[in-house]
Amino acid sequence: MLTIEDLAKYPFLNKATSYIAQFGLTLDDFSSGEFNKIIDRALMKLKYAIEGKILRIDSSELDIEILSHALALALAYGMKNAWIVRRFANIEQKKCYELMKAEESKKLIEIAKDGFGWNLELADINGYDFSMPLNQFLQIAPKFQSQSWKLVNFMVSNGKVYIKKEKIARLLSEAVKIKILKKMEEEEVKRMKIPEELAIKLKDIKKLIRSRREIMEEREVPKEGAIPPCISAIMKDVKEGKPVSHMARFTVTAFLLNIGMSVEEIFNFFKNIADFDENKALYQIRHIAGMIGSKTKYIPPKCEVLKSSGLCINQDKYCEKVKHPLQYYKIRRKGL
Amino acid sequence: MNIIFQAFKRYYSNINPSDLHIIELEKREIALIPFKEERMIRHISFKDLTSLKNYLENNVPLHLYYSSAYYGNPQAEDMNAKCWEGADLIFDVDADHIPTDCKNLHDKWFCLNCNEYGFGVPPEDCPKCKQRKIDVTTWICEKCLDIAKEEVLKLIDEYLVPDFGINSKDIEICFSGHRGYHIHIQLEDFRKLSGDGRREIADYVRGIGIDLRAHGLRLINGIVFGPDIRDPGWRGRIARAFYEYISKSSIEELEKILGKKAELIISKREKILDSMMMNGTKWFIPKGIGIKKISKIVEVAIKRNLCNIDERVTIDIKRLIRYPNSLHGKTGLKVCRLSYSNLNKFDPLKDAVVFKSGSIKIYVKEVPKIRMEDYELGPIKNEVLEVPESLAIYLICKGAAEMGK
Ligand code: SF4
Ligand SMILES: [Zn+2]
Ligand SMILES: [Zn+2]
Numbered sequence: 001m002l003t004i005e006d007l008a009k010y011p012f013l014n015k016a017t018s019y020i021a022q023f024g025l026t027l028d029d030f031s032s033g034e035f036n037k038i039i040d041r042a043l044m045k046l047k048y049a050i051e052g053k054i055l056r057i058d059s060s061e062l063d064i065e066i067l068s069h070a071l072a073l074a075l076a077y078g079m080k081n082a083w084i085v086r087r088f089a090n091i092e093q094k095k096c097y098e099l100m101k102a103e104e105s106k107k108l109i110e111i112a113k114d115g116f117g118w119n120l121e122l123a124d125i126n127g128y129d130f131s132m133p134l135n136q137f138l139q140i141a142p143k144f145q146s147q148s149w150k151l152v153n154f155m156v157s158n159g160k161v162y163i164k165k166e167k168i169a170r171l172l173s174e175a176v177k178i179k180i181l182k183k184m185e186e187e188e189v190k191r192m193k194i195p196e197e198l199a200i201k202l203k204d205i206k207k208l209i210r211s212r213r214e215i216m217e218e219r220e221v222p223k224e225g226a227i228p229p230c231i232s233a234i235m236k237d238v239k240e241g242k243p244v245s246h247m248a249r250f251t252v253t254a255f256l257l258n259i260g261m262s263v264e265e266i267f268n269f270f271k272n273i274a275d276f277d278e279n280k281a282l283y284q285i286r287h288i289a290g291m292i293g294s295k296t297k298y299i300p301p302k303c304e305v306l307k308s309s310g311l312c313i314n315q316d317k318y319c320e321k322v323k324h325p326l327q328y329y330k331i332r333r334k335g336l
Numbered sequence: 337m338n339i340i341f342q343a344f345k346r347y348y349s350n351i352n353p354s355d356l357h358i359i360e361l362e363k364r365e366i367a368l369i370p371f372k373e374e375r376m377i378r379h380i381s382f383k384d385l386t387s388l389k390n391y392l393e394n395n396v397p398l399h400l401y402y403s404s405a406y407y408g409n410p411q412a413e414d415m416n417a418k419c420w421e422g423a424d425l426i427f428d429v430d431a432d433h434i435p436t437d438c439k440n441l442h443d444k445w446f447c448l449n450c451n452e453y454g455f456g457v458p459p460e461d462c463p464k465c466k467q468r469k470i471d472v473t474t475w476i477c478e479k480c481l482d483i484a485k486e487e488v489l490k491l492i493d494e495y496l497v498p499d500f501g502i503n504s505k506d507i508e509i510c511f512s513g514h515r516g517y518h519i520h521i522q523l524e525d526f527r528k529l530s531g532d533g534r535r536e537i538a539d540y541v542r543g544i545g546i547d548l549r550a551h552g553l554r555l556i557n558g559i560v561f562g563p564d565i566r567d568p569g570w571r572g573r574i575a576r577a578f579y580e581y582i583s584k585s586s587i588e589e590l591e592k593i594l595g596k597k598a599e600l601i602i603s604k605r606e607k608i609l610d611s612m613m614m615n616g617t618k619w620f621i622p623k624g625i626g627i628k629k630i631s632k633i634v635e636v637a638i639k640r641n642l643c644n645i646d647e648r649v650t651i652d653i654k655r656l657i658r659y660p661n662s663l664h665g666k667t668g669l670k671v672c673r674l675s676y677s678n679l680n681k682f683d684p685l686k687d688a689v690v691f692k693s694g695s696i697k698i699y700v701k702e703v704p705k706i707r708m709e710d711y712e713l714g715p716i717k718n719e720v721l722e723v724p725e726s727l728a729i730y731l732i733c734k735g736a737a738e739m740g741k
Contacts, residue, residue: 126552126567134500135525138533151536152543154414157568159501 004111008065009055009099012092012176013114020070027074031197037061039201041068044074046205049076049088050212052271053097075202077193078182083241084209085184093177100169105129108168116175120168128162137161140174145246213239226332227292228325229314230254231307239268246300247309251325253288254300258326263289300325339739341371341396343691343729344663348392353385355661356392359522361385363406363421367656368397369665378656381410398665401656401666404520406527415654422527425534428649429487430482430516442475442704473734475704476667480515482683486496488517491643492676495541496521499569504676511672511684515666518649518657531653538647543638547632552617555627562630564616567588573641574634579612581637593632597625663690668729685709689726696728697721697740703731 008014030039041064048055049072058065076085100108105122108130112118116136123131134156141149155162163171183189194202213225227235234248244252249270256266264284270281290297306312312319322328358364364389367378372741377395382388392400403410404426408419435457445458450465458472487727488509496502496519508520529537534622538543551571552563563571565579582605590598600622601608611620649655657665660673669688686709701720706729720740723731 040393090432122368126563126571133525135529135533138529142530142532142536147545147547149541152540152545152570154545155551155567155569155571156499156540157501158498184568236567 002107002114004062004066006060006061006068006107006111008059010096010111010115010176011066011069012096012179013111015114016066020066022216023067025067026200027071027192029196030071031195034298035067038064038068038071039198042072043201043205045069045072046075046084046088047208049091050084050205050208052087052091054091054098066216074192075178075194075198075205077189078192079202079206079284081209082184083213086241086243089177089180092180092199096175096176099241100172101166103169105165108165108172112168112172116173116179118172121160123162125162129165130168130335131160132161132168134159134161137163137171140171140178141176143178144170161206213241218297226329228319228328228332229316230303230312231300231325233313234311247313249299250288251300251306251311253285254298255329256326257285257289257297258299259329297309339696340398340452340665340668340729340732342724343668344371344398344665345393345396347663347690348389348396351392352687353389353390353663356385356388356659357374358402360406360707361388363408363410365403365405365407365410365418365656366659367401367403369399371396371398379411379413392688397662400659400662402433402659404655404657405653408446420653423529423653423655425521425523425526425529425537426649426655427491427515427519427643428512428646429484429491429519430512430514430646431477431484432474432515433646434480434483434644436480436483438479442477442706443472445470445472447471459518468720473736474515475706475734476515476685477606478685478707484516485679485682487644488519488679490641491519491541491645492534494641495643499540500537507676508660509674509679510658510660511669511674511682511688512658513662513669513671513688514667520657522553529653531651535647535651536654538645538650538711539632541640541643541645542647543570546638548574548634553627553634555630560619560621560627560630563621565612566616571696574638575595575612577637577641578630578634581633582608590633593636594625597629600624664733666733668726668733691725691729693725695722695724698723698737699730699740700737703736 002013002015004019007013007019025035029035041180045055045068073088076088100111101272109120109122112120112132118132118136120130120132123129135153138151141151145188147153149167151161184257190242231252234244234252237244237248238252253266256269257263261269265284267282270285288298301309303312303319303322306325318328318332324329352488362381362383364381365378366380366382367376380391382391399670403420403423405423406421408421409417412418440456444455446453447462447465447467448469449467450462452462452464453461454500458470460470461468462470465538492504492507496507497504502521502523506521506523508522510518510520512518551574552561553574554561562578563575563667565572565575567575582601587602589596590601594601604620604622607620608622610617649657658671660671662671663669664671668691669684670690672682672684672688674682686706689709691728697720700716700719702712702717705712705714707713708730709724711724711727713723713727722740728737
């Protein structure tokens with residue numbers, strides 16, 4: 001059974017949506033001042049999301065918890081700012097992941113069913129905890145880059161994929177994130193408008209977003225003018241908080257390391273990425289810098305490789321003379 | 337080409353519309369290559385089988401295709417306006433992608449730039465002038481066809497049925513009309529899969545990216561643990577492949593992997609195999625052979641289990657694929673639809689033959705040894721002779737013969 005507390009913990013559930021619908025509230029209703037508690041909590045949630053922090057569930061007032069989540073999300077959509085929605089989706093993913101890892105297995109089965117229509121079953125074989133249908137598994141799992149998420153590294157039998165609890169939590173929480181992001185594209189959500197009275201209350205939030213993004217932008221890189229267009233393009237995406245592919249990340253990291261940026265500097269630069277995971281990022285950067293595992297320091301891929309993976313964009317006249325982005329940098333730095 | 341056109345026209349005029357049945361025809365894009373020009377005609381769609389049949393009769397195709405995808409507007413030219421609704425899951429098994437020795441006997445490549453030529457699998461660039469202008473002539477050969485068929489059976493028996501849980505009656509197999517087979521899975525469950533999801537499926541059957549640790553191969557306190565031969569999925573496949581390799585391989589083969597230590601395996605062979613049979617996950621491995629060497633053996637051992645498919649076909653969610661019961665323009669053979677149970681006895685060089693009226697006199701430029709139905713020919717060069725219609729059409733389609741005078 002999914003309790004009210006579960007709905008507060010996992011507000012993406014369909015049950016939570018129908019629970020909220022009972023209140024019959026629209027965005028306009030929040031102008032009246034009657035719901036200040038909910039509004040304050042919603043603003044708090046946005047603030048935490050911007051700062052990249054998880055706000056723990058307050059179980060003493062579950063209705064406020066549930067409604068404020070819906071309001072926070074509506075405000076994020078209403079601001080027409082994809083960056084904040086991505087931040088929010090990210091934090092929700094992290095929060096759900098933590099909660100789900102600690103959840104009872106039976107409960108996870110209910111959550112998966114109600115939230116995404118997935119048919120998890122308990123399994124106790126070869127160290128696996130659950131099984132789920134192959135096609136449902138493949139909705140999300142391919143989004144993870146690591147080898148441990150490849151289908152070929154799971155036990156697959158009779159149309160079912162066997163999977164450990166920790167990975168189920170990861171899969172479900174990723175589905176939560178994607179659900180939030182996808183909704184941004186819905187017409188109804190695009191048309192959403194924040195009433196004047198509420199918009200005023202968002203002033204501080206907007207300021208916070210701006211300063212947060214400015215801090216990130218200040219972390220500029222040496223000799224900006226000498227950076228080749230392919231690298232600038234990826235860096236721009238990173239600054240805007242857009243998700244970038246693994247290959248793009250690798251390329252930028254290796255490039256910046258090679259022109260003398262420190263691990264720390266690059267780490268700070270990446271903090272702005274929407275799905276930023278501190279431990280993983282630090283590990284990756286160090287790895288590429290050659291501090292972990294192997295001693296080799298990586299160099300970014302050459303132009304030919306970048307071209308074939310679609311990362312070579314906005315080529316300029318200097319590009320004609322070079323075969324490698326680092327070569328581009330060397331040539332142009334001299335001229336600056 | 338006139339004789340081919342006439343034959344194909346006859347075929348499409350006499351075809352029973354119900355033989356053109358495909359699931360949800362009205363949602364599929366139909367495409368064809370006509371006789372007159374090389375250009376593909378795309379973005380056509382049909383509401384019913386009769387209108388399709390009538391169209392084909394009047395616009396006889398040299399090659400006929402349909403989309404693996406289901407579209408809201410299959411006739412729209414813009415991909416976004418087509419409204420993709422899903423796609424069948426498709427596997428393409430083709431002798432072109434499977435290395436076979438006999439290709440050296442029947443496949444020839446030719447450099448259009450410098451006239452260099454050679455046999456077998458063609459190089460990407462000409463080894464002499466380095467240009468990428470290689471032309472190939474490939475021939476249907478029984479051995480290649482058999483190998484392709486075995487590959488299909490492996491895919492179905494080892495992967496699609498036991499691992500993916502697909503019922504063999506839900507598997508449609510089509511002989512491509514040339515050197516391979518297409519396997520279509522039209523189940524609702526797989527239709528919505530993204531390209532990424534399909535890549536995972538392709539990688540799964542090709543064994544790409546396997547991490548043996550994830551399947552239980554590890555060293556704990558000096559004891560080797562591995563998957564159980566009775567395990568399902570890749571776990572069991574790894575264990576069984578290792579088991580089989582150890583039981584069958586010669587010392588020479590093992591030496592290639594283990595060097596001098598191969599002897600250790602040979603002398604303890606029985607004990608290793610017994611341990612896998614009896615203890616399941618606790619493998620007995622002689623001292624001195626580390627986990628790295630075992631992984632090496634496994635990597636070699638599982639090669640036989642991997643499916644040789646053209647992964648691009650599986651990954652592509654908007655693929656055009658040969659139309660069942662159409663004719664292949666390079667052979668004149670029928671793209672036969674087969675069920676799992678009649679795949680085994682299917683003989684493409686007999687069962688896919690449609691033109692069987694009399695014999696025709698042709699001038700043959702050059703052919704290796706080939707067979708069509710019960711008629712064998714070649715290798716011959718520059719000869720005029722009378723052959724059965726099916727063979728004449730095949731050779732003319734291939735461009736290896738002309739009508740004889
Ligand atoms: S040509 Fe090379 S340096 Fe220039 S944009 Fe492309 S990849 Fe970057
Ligand atoms: Zn050449
Ligand atoms: Zn052959």
